[in-house]
Amino acid sequence: MSAIMTLVVYASAAFAEIAGCFAVWAWMRRGASALWLFPGVLSLVAFAWLLALSPSIFAGRAYAAYGGVYVAASLAWLWAVEGRRPDGWDAAGALLVLIGAATILFAPREG
Template sequence: MFELKTVALFVITALAEIIGCYLPYLWLNQNKSPLLLIPAAISLALFAWLLTLHPSAAGRVYAAYGGVYIFVAIFWLWVVDDIIPSNWDFLGASVALLGMAIIMFAPRST
């Protein structure tokens, strides 16, 4: 159960970061409303707070989070940008998730 909660928290954290970065992108590159910066700032603040909820050393959390971020970003590419990821994208995301699992769930003495 710990593993499922950890991965779910990483996914929510990644979504908060991606949304927080995507909204300014829409404003800057697609001439959307600058009011998008308000929810972007809230989303990035949520992202930072969510990172503090992980029950491990900060460096380990950041390293493992990167693997989940890669996976969620590839999923975002597919769902939001409507670009079907390549087999290489899926392979890379899978390797990143494997790295996250090794970092977060390997047996530790401390």
């Protein structure tokens, strides 16, 4: 799997996870209808399926690398959906975790 396709898979998984979790958040914290839980559950199932497409042969490594993408995607969600622009500290933190995620996922390894 190419690096671009890996990024697409991880970004899609992040969107699905955040959307699913946000559905629960909206229901519990914002008083949204319980009907929000149905697409939320479907979204979380899509997240798990997408993450299983990771090119890593070890689940733990795939999840660790995904964590960095999740942080950056969460900040994009903050801005796009919740209307709150991330600040410089948010951007710096996202950059750090993305560098870590890339290091974990794409480092040359034996076997």
